[in-house]
Amino acid sequence: MNILYNMLPIAFAYSSPLIISALGGMFSERSGIVNIALEGIMMVGGFAAASITVILEPITPAAGYIGLLAGIAAGMLYSLLHSFASINLKADQVISGTAVNILAGGLTVYLAQIFFQQQRTRAFSRGIETLSVPWLSHIPFVGPIFFRNESPPFYIAIVLVFLAWFVVFKTPFGLRLRSCGEHPQAAASMGINVYRYRYAGVTISGAFAGLAGGAMILTQDIQFTAVSIHGSGFIALACLIFGKWNPFGVLGAGLFFGLSQALSIYAKDIPFLAGVPLEFFYMLPYVLTIIALLVFSGKSVGPKAAGEIYDAGKR
Amino acid sequence: MPKKSSFIIPLIAILAGFALGALIIVATGRSPAAMFLAMLQGATGIIPGGGFNPRYIGEFIIQAMPIMLTGLSVGFAFRTGLFNIGAEGQLMMGSIASFAVALWVPAPPIIHVILVLIAAAVAGGLWGAIPGWFKARFNIHEVVVTIMMNYIALFLNNWMVVYVFGSKDRIKTAMFPASALLKDEFLSHITNYSRLNWGFIPVILSVILFWFLIDKTTFGFRLRAVGFNKEGARYAGMRVERDTVMSMIIAGAFAGLAGAVLTVGTFSYGRFLQSAEGYGMDGIAVALVGANTAIGIFFSALLFGMLKAAQPLMQSQGVPKDIASIIQASIVLFIAMKLGIDYLLAGLRRKPAGEVGEEAGT
Numbered sequence: 040m041n042i043l044y045n046m047l048p049i050a051f052a053y054s055s056p057l058i059i060s061a062l063g064g065m066f067s068e069r070s071g072i073v074n075i076a077l078e079g080i081m082m083v084g085g086f087a088a089a090s091i092t093v094i095l096e097p098i099t100p101a102a103g104y105i106g107l108l109a110g111i112a113a114g115m116l117y118s119l120l121h122s123f124a125s126i127n128l129k130a131d132q133v134i135s136g137t138a139v140n141i142l143a144g145g146l147t148v149y150l151a152q153i154f155f156q157q158q159r160t161r162a163f164s165r166g167i168e169t170l171s172v173p174w175l176s177h178i179p180f181v182g183p184i185f186f187r188n189e190s191p192p193f194y195i196a197i198v199l200v201f202l203a204w205f206v207v208f209k210t211p212f213g214l215r216l217r218s219c220g221e222h223p224q225a226a227a228s229m230g231i232n233v234y235r236y237r238y239a240g241v242t243i244s245g246a247f248a249g250l251a252g253g254a255m256i257l258t259q260d261i262q263f264t265a266v267s268i269h270g271s272g273f274i275a276l277a278c279l280i281f282g283k284w285n286p287f288g289v290l291g292a293g294l295f296f297g298l299s300q301a302l303s304i305y306a307k308d309i310p311f312l313a314g315v316p317l318e319f320f321y322m323l324p325y326v327l328t329i330i331a332l333l334v335f336s337g338k339s340v341g342p343k344a345a346g347e348i349y350d351a352g353k354r
Numbered sequence: 355m356p357k358k359s360s361f362i363i364p365l366i367a368i369l370a371g372f373a374l375g376a377l378i379i380v381a382t383g384r385s386p387a388a389m390f391l392a393m394l395q396g397a398t399g400i401i402p403g404g405g406f407n408p409r410y411i412g413e414f415i416i417q418a419m420p421i422m423l424t425g426l427s428v429g430f431a432f433r434t435g436l437f438n439i440g441a442e443g444q445l446m447m448g449s450i451a452s453f454a455v456a457l458w459v460p461a462p463p464i465i466h467v468i469l470v471l472i473a474a475a476v477a478g479g480l481w482g483a484i485p486g487w488f489k490a491r492f493n494i495h496e497v498v499v500t501i502m503m504n505y506i507a508l509f510l511n512n513w514m515v516v517y518v519f520g521s522k523d524r525i526k527t528a529m530f531p532a533s534a535l536l537k538d539e540f541l542s543h544i545t546n547y548s549r550l551n552w553g554f555i556p557v558i559l560s561v562i563l564f565w566f567l568i569d570k571t572t573f574g575f576r577l578r579a580v581g582f583n584k585e586g587a588r589y590a591g592m593r594v595e596r597d598t599v600m601s602m603i604i605a606g607a608f609a610g611l612a613g614a615v616l617t618v619g620t621f622s623y624g625r626f627l628q629s630a631e632g633y634g635m636d637g638i639a640v641a642l643v644g645a646n647t648a649i650g651i652f653f654s655a656l657l658f659g660m661l662k663a664a665q666p667l668m669q670s671q672g673v674p675k676d677i678a679s680i681i682q683a684s685i686v687l688f689i690a691m692k693l694g695i696d697y698l699l700a701g702l703r704r705k706p707a708g709e710v711g712e713e714a715g716t
């Protein structure tokens with residue numbers, strides 16, 4: 040039982056950035072823009088969050104949270120590159136996303152050398168610390184799992200799941216956004232500005248992925264380095280697919296993938312998992328995503344027009 | 355695409371990429387001249403201020419070899435209308451096959467190396483066949499599958515290095531026997547003890563094979579037809595599904611070969627990898643700049659190899675080496691955008707038709 044109480048909060052901490060970033064990816068893909076740039080945006084968000092936190096820590100105890108806001112802002116700004124290339128200049132969205140990813144790796148480490156004279160940001164001392172909710176953490180069973188030593192971004196992720204569901208499925212904005220991802224020409228015929236909605240989708244994804252990158256660095260690391268994000272943006276993409284482009288699906292997939300990462304730490308203490316190599320747990324999200332793609336194939340699950348270059352004249 | 359523009363677009367993108375890189379260096383208070391001098395020194399071995407060290411030339415060729423192969427891999431798939439982001443993973447599978455043959459299969463010199471190269475190409479090809487088959491049989495987009503398979507290959511590589519090849523330090527396997535290596539005293543000597551090796555022979559042969567397959571065989575013609583218009587090719591009686599799988603197998607084989615060239619050429623032991631090394635991403639840049647032609651990929655791999663080789667020199671001159679990635683990404687982005695700008699210009703020229711289309715839509 041103790042293992043469970045220790046492991047689940049860690050699993051939640053691992054899953055939060057995945058969930059947040061995947062929700063971002065959902066906004067982008069629902070608007071019709073494939074976003075494999077989540078990885079790069081998370082790097083930029085993580086770098087901005089770590090830098091601001093290091094600078095503000097001596098001044099204010101809220102430095103970590105201001106860092107998160109910086110991550111959001113940096114992610115939004117950086118994602119404009121992907122929007123501009125793929126919406127205005129009709130670049131292939133996968134090529135543009137690839138370039139945005141390569142650029143993020145170079146830009147963050149380059150700037151780290153300019154600001155901190157080393158290939159990483161200076162280490163922050165606290166980042167965002169875990170918190171225990173008074174009263175609630177004493178509830179038997181539920182308390183230690185959901186309210187003790189919890190990573191704050193986990194609560195942010197849960198709120199965002201409901202918020203994203205409401206916005207995408209219950210508001211006119213969401214309906215229009217989805218229409219741009221399903222059949223942009225039909226959307227345009229109803230007077231919807233496809234370009235504007237796609238910009239909105241990608242920019243929201245930038246904010247989410249930037250937040251996710253910041254949350255990941257500030258809760259799981261002591262500084263930003265070139266390998267800090269190590270493929271999480273692509274696991275987020277996997278969550279999005281595994282969760283069938285739906286916020287609650289994303290939540291489930293994110294929790295599952297987070298658990299598989301936490302298991303890699305705790306496996307040695309669990310009798311029937313003790314012999315399983317670490318690499319197996321790392322591999323799991325990717326293998327399952329390919330299997331999920333096989334299972335979904337033939338059914339229309341994702342946004343129909345995602346990845347297509349928008350041509351207003353096409354019928 | 356007309357022949358002329360396929361040369362001009364990458365050229366403009368390269369110039370714009372370097373201009374942007376120089377601008378960033380100036381904006382951050384460093385010297386762009388140091389970067390260009392580092393590139394000159396990295397490619398020619400001429401040391402600014404006097405001196406010549408052929409070691410730099412050897413290291414430059416070493417850097418260009420794997421990305422030339424991953425460039426061929428990405429480019430070959432592009433010609434069939436497939437986006438192979440999986441060169442990285444195919445390369446790693448090639449590396450794993452190289453470890454196995456180098457360590458486990460006893461063979462005389464030369465034959466041993468050839469066996470390593472063949473095994474790597476086969477392993478890469480099989481790893482490429484999987485997304486190809488998924489695409490052909492289930493119509494699953496190859497981009498997502500290949501991204502996921504890159505990470506699977508990365509962790510498979512690490513698992514194999516530790517558990518199958520028994521690396522005790524979790525850093526590298528045992529040293530390979532000399533018979534399995536592409537290394538050579540002579541080549542190392544003439545380049546002042548660089549890591550230059552015979553790997554350039556399979557690389558050059560691959561470039562020629564790419565050109566021959568794509569431009570000189572009916573098989574290549576079919577692949578290109580599928581790339582231009584899948585439904586048109588199907589209507590013309592071509593077996594689009596089989597060609598899709600074949601194209602990914604060949605693309606994977608090029609990348610797998612890159613794994614062998616790295617493993618038994620640049621290094622001489624299997625390596626545990628902390629993260630992907632980016633050869634696949636470099637390959638995308640190489641293929642795009644090379645306009646997916648054999649000769650174009652050859653030269654663009656040299657360009658990006660030069661950039662990579664100059665990185666340590668830049669760093670020592672006070673220019674952060676990551677400017678190379680920034681320039682590379684900018685070039686890719688400019689090429690992607692340039693296609694869009696062309697599209698817009700073509701749209702302007704066809705304006706009357708476009709307007710009719712829009713009116714009909716509203």
